[in-house]
Amino acid sequence: MQRTIRLAMTQGLETFMWRGSVPWPELVAVAERVVACWSEVTQFVTRVDTRERIWTVRHHSTPQPFFILSQDSLRGSAPRIGNPLPMLMLLGMARLRPGCVQISFASGLAIDPDRFELDDLAGLLPHATHAVHRRLAERVLTRE
Known part of the structure; x- marks a missing residue:
């Protein structure tokens, strides 16, 4: 993983x-599991719009969601520089349900979440x- 991170940064x-690899309801269930793990550390708020098929998550201290899952588009992007929560969410989802997202x-x-080590966090994000941030990563990276 370290080699992958260094290569990406040099480029x-x-x-x-x-990109999501499972149907939207399954992806939402995995994301909810990540949030449940994280809620042991700090409070997050999720919202499901069943009519529009959109799931969002935000930290309780801000009204703006940091991650959105839409049934119409099970793909997206996350910045390396800036808020690390979207990428931590993706890593958590990929570790809790291998193969549910491709990163x-x-x-x-490709980023292989199974090879991601907690020590790589600072280089990656x-x-x-x-x-x-480290405690949130620990919650999902160390769960089986």
Whole structure:
């Protein structure tokens, strides 16, 4: 994983891409499991719009969601620089239900969440500097 991170940074890749590999209801269930793990550390708020088939999650301290799952588009991107929560969510989902999402750098270079080590967090997400970021990652990366 370290080699992958160094290679991506030398090529200036600042965006992660993701694609859901399971139906929307299953992806939402996995995301809810991640939030349940995280809620042991700090409070998050989820919302499901069943009519539009959109699921959102936000930290309780802000009205803006940091991650959205839409049945109409089970793919998206997350910045490497800035808020680390979207990528932590993706890593958590991929670890809790292997194969539910495919994660890569914008260049197409795949990220294998099973090879991701907690020590790689700072290299992968430079703004994951708060202690709570590490605790959130620990909650899902160490669960089987």
